[in-house]
Amino acid sequence: MMQCTDMHDRYLLRLISKRVFLYTEMIATGSLVYGKCFDQLEFNVEEHPVGVQLGGSNVSDLVECSKRCEEYGYDEINLNVGCPSDRVQKGKFGACLMLEPNLVAECLSNMKNAVNIPISIKCRLGVDNHDDYEFIQNFVSIIKESGINVFVIHARNGILKGLSPRQNRSIPPLKYDYVYKLKQDFPELEIIINGGIKNIDDSLTHLDKVDGVMIGRAAYDNPFMLRDIETKFYKTDSSINSKKEILNLYLEYVEKQMLNGHSLSRMMKHLFGLSRGDKYAKTFRIKILEIIKDNNLKNYKKELEELLVY
Ligand SMILES: Cc1cc2nc3c(=O)[nH]c(=O)nc-3n(C[C@H](O)[C@H](O)[C@H](O)COP(=O)(O)O)c2cc1C
Incomplete structure (x- = not known):
C-alpha cells in the first residue's frame, strides 16, 4: 500500500507475525528504469517472505525490473492491474489494463520467463460497466495462458472516471461470490481474495472457499491484529512479543x-x-x-x- 507498507512498516509487521506474506508498495517500472531509482527496491533481510509489486505495461521495462527484483532477493513479483488512479491510467498501468488482457498476459509471460521466482497478478473484478461475472472469467482465462497461477483479486470493480482511488476502495460493492466462483471455475489456480476483510474470523470464512486472503487497511490500521493470524491460523504458540x-x-x-x-x-x-x-x-x-x-x-x-x- 502506497505511503504505508514501506520497508519500515514491513519490519514492524514482521515483529508481530513471522509468517504472513508481505508486499511492497506498488513501484512504477518507469521510476525504476528511467528515474534510475533502483534503490527503492532495498529492503531488510528480516522482511522475508516478501513480494514486490510492480506497476507498468511496457514488456521490456517489466522484464528488466523483474530481473532486478530477483537480484534484490524478493520472494515474488506481483503485477498491479488494480490501481484506478488518474496518474496511473496516464502511465497506462494499473486497473485500466483489465481492458487489455492480451497485453497483460504478454507482460506476465515475459516476466515469468525472465526470472525464477513466482509471478502473480493483483486485479479487480472488472472496470467501469464491465461488471458481470463473464468479464472477470474471460480475463482470468486469458491471463492464465501466460503460465502464472497466483491471482490476488480485489473483489470490486474499479471505476476509472469519476471516483478517486479512495472512493474506489469503498463505493463499488464487494462481490465475494464472484471470487468464490472463480475458484470453482479455475480450481488449478491459487485465488486470493481481497477487500474489506477485517479480522481472522472473516478470513477463516473466506478460506473455506478460496486459497488465501489479503488484508490491507485493517492490518495497517491495527498491526497487532496479525498476532491473531499467527496464533489462530498458523497456530504459533503464545510466546509472541507483547x-x-x-x-x-x-x-x-x-x-x-x-x-x-x-x-x-x-x-x-x-x-x-x-x-x-x-x-x-x-x-x-x-x-x-x-x-x-x-x-x-x-x-x-x-x-x-x-x-x-x-
Ligand atoms: C493508502 C493505500 C494505498 C494503497 N496502495 C496500493 C498499492 O500500492 N498496490 C495495491 O495493489 N493496492 C494498494 N491499495 C489497495 C489495497 O491493497 C487493497 O486492495 C484495498 O485497500 C482493499 O483491501 P482492504 O479492504 O483490505 O484494505 C492501497 C490502499 C490504500 C488504503
Missing part, C-alpha cells in the same frame, strides 16, 4: 535507521495503529506526533512504552 516488546524492538530499529539517514517521521507514523483499542490510544498517537515534531526520539521512549497497556 505490544511493549514490539515497540521497543521497533524503536531500536528506528534509531539504527536514523543513523543511516532514514526519516524519523516516516518510520514513526507506522506506530500510530499499535495502540489501537487501548485505553491510552489517543495519547499514544499524540505522543508520536510530538516525537515527529521534535525530531527526537530519545527523551520519549519510556513515556511511549508506558502508554501501551500490554
Whole structure:
C-alpha cells in the first residue's frame, strides 16, 4: 500500500507475525528504469517472505525490473492491474489494463520467463460497466495462458472516471461470490481474495472457499491484529512479543535507521495503529506526533512504552 507498507512498516509487521506474506508498495517500472531509482527496491533481510509489486505495461521495462527484483532477493513479483488512479491510467498501468488482457498476459509471460521466482497478478473484478461475472472469467482465462497461477483479486470493480482511488476502495460493492466462483471455475489456480476483510474470523470464512486472503487497511490500521493470524491460523504458540516488546524492538530499529539517514517521521507514523483499542490510544498517537515534531526520539521512549497497556 502506497505511503504505508514501506520497508519500515514491513519490519514492524514482521515483529508481530513471522509468517504472513508481505508486499511492497506498488513501484512504477518507469521510476525504476528511467528515474534510475533502483534503490527503492532495498529492503531488510528480516522482511522475508516478501513480494514486490510492480506497476507498468511496457514488456521490456517489466522484464528488466523483474530481473532486478530477483537480484534484490524478493520472494515474488506481483503485477498491479488494480490501481484506478488518474496518474496511473496516464502511465497506462494499473486497473485500466483489465481492458487489455492480451497485453497483460504478454507482460506476465515475459516476466515469468525472465526470472525464477513466482509471478502473480493483483486485479479487480472488472472496470467501469464491465461488471458481470463473464468479464472477470474471460480475463482470468486469458491471463492464465501466460503460465502464472497466483491471482490476488480485489473483489470490486474499479471505476476509472469519476471516483478517486479512495472512493474506489469503498463505493463499488464487494462481490465475494464472484471470487468464490472463480475458484470453482479455475480450481488449478491459487485465488486470493481481497477487500474489506477485517479480522481472522472473516478470513477463516473466506478460506473455506478460496486459497488465501489479503488484508490491507485493517492490518495497517491495527498491526497487532496479525498476532491473531499467527496464533489462530498458523497456530504459533503464545510466546509472541507483547505490544511493549514490539515497540521497543521497533524503536531500536528506528534509531539504527536514523543513523543511516532514514526519516524519523516516516518510520514513526507506522506506530500510530499499535495502540489501537487501548485505553491510552489517543495519547499514544499524540505522543508520536510530538516525537515527529521534535525530531527526537530519545527523551520519549519510556513515556511511549508506558502508554501501551500490554
Ligand atoms: C493508502 C493505500 C494505498 C494503497 N496502495 C496500493 C498499492 O500500492 N498496490 C495495491 O495493489 N493496492 C494498494 N491499495 C489497495 C489495497 O491493497 C487493497 O486492495 C484495498 O485497500 C482493499 O483491501 P482492504 O479492504 O483490505 O484494505 C492501497 C490502499 C490504500 C488504503
